[in-house]
Amino acid sequence: MAKRAAPEVNAGSMADIAFLLLIFFLVTTTIETDSGLNRKLPPIEETEPPIIKEKNIFQLSVNKNDQLFVKANGNDGEVIELKNLRAAAVAFLDNGGGAGDEACSFCRGKKDSRSSDNPDKAIISLQNDRETKYKTYISVQNELIAAYNELRNREYQRLYPNDGMNFVEANKKYIDPRTTDKKVKDRLKEKLEAVKLLIPQKLSEAEPKSN
């Protein structure tokens, strides 16, 4: 018998099938957001609030029209724009006006005696109105976290200049599941904890005002 070549399969409709599947996945795809601002809520048990010097508090309140009002550094309070909030928070945290035991060796601020003693003492207190929009709240939170991150980055780079990373990048690497080497992880954790201890996030939120 003569050798016959197998007839070629017609693949012309392959593209159509692939297109059909493609369109199905295009329609069903929702790129899920799985990132956000991590916060920790305070436990509910009532403890006596510690006595804090007024100069160590950065009192920030947001009213129902999403306007920001800040009272700190011994002034009577002023309206502040959201875009200026980060710089104001950094200036407050980094002030380092303390003396003696409360002196701050690494602060680069103005050392104003009417502002915070050191980053460990400095507290940012946030008060919302019940009518405040969530997006404003998130913006404010974002700017305050950014202020802390700015200082933590600076300190991380000052303490560990050979890492070639800043605090945020180091934290990212620590969280990343691809970082599997336990030694690397432990070392990162140690450094992160040291910086966190230097500049703790002391952000207290008061019960929102209702009217």
Place this chain on the structure above:
Amino acid sequence: MSKFKKKKDGGIPAVNTASLPDIVFMLLFFFMVATVMRQNTLMIENKLPQANQVEKLAKKDLVSYIYAGKPSSQYSNLGNHARIQLNDKFADISDLRRFIREERDNMREELKPFLTMALKVDSEANMGLVSDIKQELRKENALKINYTTRQGDALGNQ
């Protein structure tokens, strides 16, 4: 002479589309890999606010989601105040504690302390609702929370 003429006879040759399926398949695989099927059907508007100081949520199985926002247009008979959605249905603020307990019960014992509540709240919702949610979470001792946001400039929220 005729040798040269012949070539012009055929007109424009057809474009070869043999590699088209390959291109389409490539796109297809991209979308297949990138797709996450939605767990819950949203019954509320859920336009998340933007932020840029975000951290990634590491492990999906440690996270449970609380949605809030005003009912979407097909449920507009429920009014236009922001509401909470848990799993696939609307919920009341009083259902939250039961929800958290159920989520905890579904987790392995050693992972229970790591439960993170992700708050997916619409940007137009007001803080009253959010702080009520936070209060309930505190009562149930679920203290790790995450405000889920889109990546972007926070000043652009206004």
